[in-house]
Amino acid sequence: MRLFKTKKNFRSELKRQIKLAIAAAVGFLIAFAWRDAIIEGSKEIVKKITESTQEITIDIFNALVITVIGVGIILLSSKLLKDR
DSSP states (O other): OOHHHHHHHHHHHHHHHHHHHHHHHHHHHHHHHHHHHEEEEHHHHHHHHHHOOOHHHHHHHHHHHHHHHHHHHHHHHHHHHHOO
């Protein structure tokens, strides 16, 4: 009887991990699709804020803007999706 229960647990865990892998792959695909739009939009914002035309300055500030927004989204989603 123990073998049957272990096999059932294995199948259950395998299905759960496959679902998780598919969700992660789709999430990565969505993020990659939005990548260019986010980068170009944030570069325009940074150009207006810093009024700089130097590409290295724009890239650094762009990375900072995207990082701050990303961390905010992670914190917000972790609060909203918290197990109660």
